[in-house]
Amino acid sequence: MPPQEITEAVAAIAERDGVTVLKDPYRDDSNGRWIVKIRLSPDDLEPHPDVPRETDWYLHLRDTYPADSIGVYPADQEENTITATFPHQKLNVAGSDDTPWRRGDICVARYGHTLSQTGATGEPSTSRDRLCWHMDRALRWLSNAAKGELREPDEPFEIPAFDTNSASATTIAFNETQESFSDWMTAYGQWGTVNLRSLPTAEETYATGTFKDSDDEVVYQPQWGGYIDSNPDDSVSGAWALLEEVPIEPPWEAPETWEQLDVFFEGTETDPYELRANIKPVLDDEPVKILLIGFPIPATVDGDPEIIYWQPIEIKEFKDPNDLSGGFRDTGKGPEIAERREAGEEQIRWLDSDNWSHEQLTRRGHMTEWFLDRNIVLIGGGALGSMVAENLVRAGCQQLTIIDNDTHEIGNVARHTLTIDEVGGNKATAIADRLESIAPYAQVLDVDSAFPPSGELPEPIREAEVVIDCTASRGVRRALDAIRWNHPVVFCSAAMGRRANRLFCFTAYSHTFPYSDYNEAFDPWRLQEQIEWDEDEDAIPERVGCWHPASVIRTDRVMTWAGTVTRLLDQATALSLRENHFTVLETGSDDDLPTISKATPPFQDGTIWRAPESPITVQIPATCLEAMYDRCRKEHPCETGGILAGTDRLDGPALVVNARDPPRDSIQEPTRFLRGTDKVEEWLKDARESIGIDYLGEWHYHPDASPDISRDDRTAMNEIANDDGYDCPHPLLFIVGQDEEGQFSINAYLFHDSKEYEQLEQIDNPDAASTLNVGDDI
Known part of the structure; x- marks a missing residue:
């Protein structure tokens, strides 16, 4: 039994005008999909030799429906079907012997602009509505196909589908741009030879090298990168012929035989059978015999041609004049006569090709053109x-x-x-x-x-x-x-x-x-x-x-x-x-x-302090101030404090980056604080070697008091200034005070080894003062 979503969708399209369900969903084990046979009969269908009034189709639905793709394939070997290939349709050749549908899946969703839509973005997602939406667009596809209106003037030009199923799995990579187009404008209807470089890809791939005309003059030399240029010796010789127009037969089909291709050489200097005879000496001994058929294409349907597209042909073998019935006279025309008599009905073995040009491969996204x-x-x-x-x-x-x-x-x-x-x-x-x-x-x-x-x-x-x-x-x-x-x-x-x-x-x-x-x-x-x-x-x-x-x-x-x-x-x-x-x-x-x-720049929210007499400025970030205030709140009502560490900057204020908590052996009492020394020396050494910051001074807290300096503070700081162990002749002291309402205030002091000190002034503009390293002598 099919999934309920598919059953509901099929019941919904059966109620659609112009849609008849001929066979309920059945499972096709060869491709793992559910198949529904339908008949489409648009009300506004105009007469067309390749579009019957009623056409039979096979819908392909996955188990995951309404998700995933939906296939719409013409029936095979029936009167009510389409056997030609139209624009926006895959190559509509017969399918395998055990399937009743052809391969020409029509593109009703991928080419929304061809059906007066802006694209497939409006496609519904529910099980009932999605298949109905596809059927409505399939009916319109048929109507537009009969009117010859599947291609809109401003839509991208579509290369016709070439049947590559009969040839070897060889791909030709070419390099054609709008710039190279000018090199070819004088070569329409001509032919020549081309060097094809074998590439070490998983599939057999050749890249086009130098193109020469029939007189052995260089016509075009594509510019490749190092990957292709590094394989110049492993190459084969090929041939090329340039048509004046895209080889398309109505409604949108590429030639399938040499006789059909001959039509597109009419009026040019090149005869395709003479061409085969002329290129035979060049290609005959090559492991793969490749002829590139080129034609100019526009960017949009009604646009002017602006690039050369190459579609390769694999020639299995050339015709031998000795095999002609009735014999021939050796006048030099034997190879051409053999080709003309024997190759006309021969099926063309088209090969795959891709434009590997820079502008083509970067269409999915590139840096600024510059x-x-x-x-x-x-x-x-x-x-x-x-x-x-x-x-x-x-x-x-x-x-x-x-x-x-x-x-x-x-x-x-x-x-x-x-x-x-x-x-x-x-x-x-x-x-x-x-x-x-x-x-x-x-x-x-x-x-x-x-x-x-x-x-x-x-x-x-x-x-x-x-x-x-x-x-x-x-x-x-x-x-x-x-x-x-x-x-x-x-x-x-x-x-x-x-x-x-x-x-x-x-x-x-x-x-x-x-x-x-x-x-x-x-x-x-x-x-x-x-x-x-x-x-x-x-x-x-x-x-x-x-x-x-x-x-x-x-x-x-x-x-x-x-x-x-x-x-x-x-x-x-x-x-x-x-x-x-x-x-x-x-x-x-x-x-x-x-x-x-x-990122928010570091140290940008700091307070700047300046010495009134010495050319010194100091910056302390808000994060350090907040760390000091947090410690004060935690130890209140006891005094507390710690070490200030930071760095001297030649082009800016000395920067305090760490207001360290008091060491474990510190004495913290309501009226006394004595900063301990436990692991201080080790911490400073590690900070200097691994972080690059040094000792700059001390900070101290006066609970429920103003941040004024005391005699004991001055004595302690003067001792530090004169202690070679600190290596800091101008230590800083920041004192945090607290008023009756619990608000913190702070004063900053700069000490000198001469037992003098200065109270620093807070400033708004760090550029208002010159700078001096805190550790320098004055």
Whole structure:
């Protein structure tokens, strides 16, 4: 029994005008579908020799109906059927001996615009309505077929269906564009030879090489990438002939015999039988004998021709004049006479073909046009770099140079585009080979060298119009800063954070990489990353028995950022000369869904303090202040405090990044606080070596009192200023006070080893004062 959904759908179409159910659903085990025989009779059908008043059809429905595709096939070997092929129909040849339908499934859903629809988006999804919708459109398909209105003027041009079932499974890849069309406009009606390069694909595929005319003059030389250019020797000779129009017989059928094809050569310089005789010496000894039939096609139905399309023919064998009945005189015309007498009714063995041109293969999506023919240099073939490079090529970029001197190791496979086959080889070389195998238009060079290469810069680098750095190396960025190009270059330096929860992408348009601008933008983030780094969680031994730390980053996160880099590159084309842009994006933890947002810059919400006499400014972020206030609330009514740690910045205020809680051995009482020393020295040493922050001073809490400095505070801080162990001659002291309403206030003080101190002033504009490192002598 058919599924209930199919039973309901068939009952619904039986009530439709113009639809008659001739046979209830039955199971066809050969294709695993339910078959329904119907008859269609549109009310408005006009007379047409190939469209009977009533036509019988077979519907193909899957078990999953109303999901999946619906087939509508003409009946076979019956009076009430369609045997011709129309536009928007698969090749309507006879089916197999044990099936009562032909193969000409009509396209009622995929070509919605041909039936006064905007597409198949309006197709209903319920079991009763969906099949009715298909039947309504099948009736309209028949009406339009009889009127000759299946093709609308503005719809994409459709290549007729060529019967390739009788030939070998060989495909010809050609490379034709609007630009190459002009090379062929003077060759209509002519013929010649073509070099066909065998490609190492799973199916037998040949790519077109040089086209020559009958006088052995080059007519057209397609420009291929490295994948096809690397196979120049493994080739065969073929032939070509160029028609002046698409070989279509009404209603929409390609020629099936040489006699039918002869019609399309009429009025040209080429006779097809003479052509067969002329190309026999070229093709006779080849393992496959291929003749390309070319014709101009438009982009839309009523448009002007703008590209040459090649449909290949496999010639099984040429005719032998010695086999002619009655004999022949050897006048030189024997081969032509043999072909004319014997080949006319011969079935044409059409082969499959595909246009592998750059503009054709990038129709599904490509980068901004500006990038597609630029010379791009990518430095760093690691996880991020290899994926960025692959994105560039798949998005249409044609000229790429990869620079990397590292070896591809087995550990790289976890998050790299290369495979086990390339382990032990140079990354740049292996990536270049892979990229050329992805796109036939790609020319990818490899430079097995660190950057910059020693000696004179290679030409691909000197001529680079786009330079992408995926090394996360300060040395590479410095090297880029030292090179000056004669022309402006789009620069992109992309790196992931330690956990890959962030992407840092700096783009610029200039004659040299603006290293100082990059550093100014990235420095706060470098510190933020160091602070967040957890060696126990973020690194593991590379392999058992050694301690070579490897970062724990999943490949899906790398893929996300690699795709984002190419998006940001697209945006970089809007940069003006000497303009740059720094973007930081971040996503959630590994357990979260990958939502990405623009990251909030670190340390931007801090309070700035300035010394009234010394040229010193200090910034303390709100996060540190809040950490201090939380500790004060927790220990109230006792005094408390801790260590201030941070960093000196040459181009900005000294930055406090950690207001540490009091050590365990600290004394915390209502009227006294003595900061302990337990593990303080170890913590400071670790912070200095792993994070890059140093001791800057102390913080202290006065419960229910103003944040004024006491004599004991001054004594303690002066001792610290003069203690070489702290290595901080100008320590800071932040005092937190609290009023009667529980509101916190804060004062800041700067001490000197001369036992003097200054109370700092809070300012709004960090640029209002010059800067001096807190640890420097005055």
